[in-house]
Amino acid sequence: MSDKDLFEESGIIPTLAIGVGMGGVSVVKEFISFVEKNGIIDNYRFVAIDSNIDDLNRIIEFAPNTSKIAITDHQYDVMNLKKNCPYLHKWVVMQKGGALQERVYGRFLLDLHKEEITRTITAHIHDLSNLWKEKEGGGEKRGHIAIWIIHSLGGGTGSGSFPALAIYLQKIVKEILGNKGITPHIYGVGILPSGTNITDISTATFTKRYFANSFAALEEVKVLAAASDVAPVTLKLPFHGEPIQVTERPFERYFLFGIDEELTTKLRKEKGEMVDDYLSHANKIIVTMMFALPQYPKGLENLWKDVPSPFASFGESELNIPIRLVKYLAGENDLLGPVIDENESVKAELRKLVIDAMKEFLRNLNESFLEDRALAVFQEYRLLGLAYFVGKLQNQINKLQINIQSEYEEELDTWWETLRSESWSCDQIERAGVVGLEEKHNLIVELFNSRIEELVRKLDSLLVSPLKKPDLRERKEKIEKILHDLEVLKVKTLKVRTLKQYVDTKIGEKLSLQNRDSKEKILGVASIVTFARKKDAYRQNVLKKRLGLSGSGRVLNPALSEDIMNSVSLVRDINVAHMKSLADYFQTLKFSQKDVDKIIKNRIEQSRDRHLSVAIGSGGEILTNPREELFILCNMLHESALGDNIAFASMKVVKIPSQTYNDEKVEFIDYTLNLSIEDVKEYNIRKAEYVQNKLKEKTDIAGPIGTIFAYPEWFPKDPLVQEVYLDIGSES
Incomplete structure (x- = not known):
């Protein structure tokens, strides 16, 4: 399927996601992973912007269709540049290493790299617009492009640079797409650090500066959202550049998503690994929302036309449908069968089969017979039944081998001692000394055969009285029976030993059981029993546990x-x-x-x-x-x-x-629409503290509280901003 066909049939439209600051870049990373797993990355482009190059490279390694832009100040004479930048106040610390929660410095770093950012975004917009070109004929198709800017509201880089980036982006897309019949849809996603679940943030253990920053960022987003021909918003450029007049909102919608900072800090202190899970879940929620919203069935041009406010909040939950896992469990059930330990009647049936098998086994000492019995048990009782059966069978064969071996050894010992006491054999026995079982058997056979030969000679001799020959013949037959019985015992001992070895190491050939990990066939009692136990343990402790849990939080099974x-x-x-x-x-x-x-x-x-x-x-x-x-x-x-x-x-x-x-x-993505910034409880609490001049002391701001604003030109009548920018009121 071609790229064009893919986004036409699935509802996916060409999309650019720009993450700015560490929060936004982390979401971009999750978005890249999401579209790669779904095989649709060709319809997406990504830009990751951050002022900390180490964080940027750590979060975003190599990724297709992705550009990384480090907006650092390392190569600039920032002290000299500061003099010519109208929005930098005297309390700004020229960081040399990132914005570090200083919002206005985040704006400054973005402006330093404005040309590189413009070039990069322009290239990606051209790429996405070309996806709408017909494959044949070179014509163009009318369509839409979705563009996202994702940032955190509480830090320095993402929070400070979002408004300017949105304005620059609006200008870029108008220039590129204005005459192409392609409609751009620009959306913002603000990640809001929240502390409204605690009584007083002055007692909080997390970074309080986040909340002052997020209040100022929301104020600026609110100003930007109100831009119109009647009430234009002026964006000052650094270094005496010509200001930009913004006469319409540079984004269609602005989505707010909350992070519980108290919980994040608690997890980071108590269970460090869990904070990553919490933040990863949060990023997944944002990514799912960004993926789903452009697929609105009636088209983005008709999305929420009846909702005048651009502000929305959203949440998401997931219903997991583990069909493959259930089928895997079903396959394991079919292989393993029921748990034998909990079923006395089945155990009794299997024990009877072992007894019957042993009776038959004693009648025909035969490997094929045992293999057929094992196969029949497996077909009826499955792997756990087979493991129980072969385990019991092995015990019985072990006992049989011990008994037959003992009988054989006792028989040899008896005749050894008997021959030691006979005049015709005692010398050879004494000379043999201590010998092994096989040597003992061979010597006994040799002596008895010599005795038989002697008896045969006497029977054939004319010198022996015919009256003595019946006795000689009886003695010969008796010795022949001894030799026969000894040979039978020996053969039986060797056969049982061979069969025991077969049961121990080879039984299971007809079952075709195979270990998936090692690709080895499962042969022999120990392998079958171990394999069955491991399989059953995995079924009980992993598969059934996962399917028996309902999950928690955003994911439900x-x-x-x-x-x-x-x-x-x-x-x-x-x-x-x-x-x-x-x-x-x-x-x-x-x-x-x-x-x-x-x-x-x-x-x-x-x-x-x-x-x-x-x-x-x-x-x-x-x-x-x-x-x-x-x-x-x-x-x-x-x-x-x-x-x-x-x-x-x-x-x-x-x-x-x-x-x-x-x-x-x-x-399930739940949207709350038609909000105003004033509907955000976090904003209202911080607003009250700001107006009452309490926000500075509660959030540990070093300079005047007005320094939290990155776009002071938008608040010319605010006395706390005027305290930082003495001439701002006169400029308005």
């Missing part, structure tokens, strides 16, 4: 009962071989409609919880005019199971079924 997990099969009982979709999953594994409703409701609630629930004023507070909308992203296979569920009654639901999307997931 529809948990299966022990009875269901014991019964799934590819050939019998609860047959899952045909299972392909969520509907199959619910029906085959016996989920009731009540269960299904509960699962769907749980996912909707979780997607809300993963929102800005710590920052949006949702705890009983009245928002301006919010509207909730739910996007469900799924593979087309699952669409039928996501019909008119009772849980959807209170909201508008948009389904995005795709042939290319992961066939073992359904994503």
Whole structure:
């Protein structure tokens, strides 16, 4: 399938994602991984921008269709440049190593590298626009391009550079796409550090500067969102460049996503590895939202036309449909069979089979017979039954071997001592001294054969009285019987020893059992028993544990009962071989409609919880005019199971079924639309502290509190900004 066909059939449109600052770059990394796994990276371009080159290279290694831009100040005479930059205040520390939470310095670093950023974005926009060209004829097709800027609101680089980057981006896309019939859609994603779940951030253990920065960043985004012909926004450029007049909002929508900083700090201190999981989950939520939204079924040009506010918050949850895992468990059930240790009747049946096998075994000491019995047991009782059977069989053969060996050795010892006392054989026995079993057997046979030869000569001799010959003949026959019995014992001993070795090392040839890890065949009792135990342990401790857990947080597994997990099969009982979709999953594994409703409701609630629930004023507070909308992203296979569920009654639901999307997931993306910045609880708390002149002391700002603003020219009447920029009011 060609690139063009892919985005036409799947709903994917050419997309550029720009991550700025460490928070934005981390999301870009997750986005790259997501589209690579789904085989659709050709329709995506990525730009990663950060002021810390070490962080940039650590997060983004080599990645296709990706540009890295380090906006450092290392190669510049920053002290001299500072004099000619109208928005840098005297408290700015020229960092030499990144913005380090200084927002206005993040803006300055972006401007230092404006030309490189412009060239890079221009090249990527051209690439994406060319995807719309017809493969034949050289014509062009009207279409859309989605462009995302992802940044954190609390740091320095992403927070300080977003407004200017959005304005520059708007200018670039107008110049490139204005006459191509391609509509650009620019979206912002702001990652908001939140501390509204604690009473007073002055007592917080996390970096308090984040909250002052995020307040200032939201103020600036709010100003930018209001830009119009009637009320243009002026962006000053450094080094006396011509200011840019912004007469329309440079983004269509701005999405807010919250990070619980108190939880992040706690995890970092107590369970360091878990903080990475938390942040990775957060990045996955953002990526899923960015992937799903451009696939709006009615087209981006019709997306939320009736919602005047550009601000939205979002959350996401995932329903995991482990069809492949269930089928794998079914295959393991078919191979292993039921757990023998918990079934006394089956154990009794297998013990009887062992006894019967031993009786038959004693009648025909034969490897093929044992192999056939093992195969029959495996076909009836599967691997665990076979392991139990061959284990018991091995015990019985071990006992038999010991008994036969003992009988053979005792018989040889008896005749050895007997021959020691006979005049015709005592000398040879004494001369032999201590000998092994085989030498002892051979000497006894040799002596008895010599005696038989002597008796034969006497029987044939005319000198021997005919009256003595019956006695001689009886003695000869007696010795021949002794030799026969000894030979039978020897053969039996050797045969049982050979068969024991066969059972120990080779039984299982007809079963074709193979270790997947080593590719070796499973032969012999120890291998079969170990293989069965490992397989069963994996089934019990991994497969069944994973399928029996419901998951937590954003990911839910529809948990299966022990009875269901014991019964799934590819050939019998609860047959899952045909299972392909969520509907199959619910029906085959016996989920009731009540269960299904509960699962769907749980996912909707979780997607809300993963929102800005710590920052949006949702705890009983009245928002301006919010509207909730739910996007469900799924593979087309699952669409039928996501019909008119009772849980959807209170909201508008948009389904995005795709042939290319992961066939073992359904994503629930909950949007709260029509928000204002004032609906953000975090903003309101910080705003009150700012107005009351308490924000400086609570957030440990070194200079005047007005230094948190990266775009002071937008706040000419703010006395706290005027304190930093003495002439700002007169310039307005």
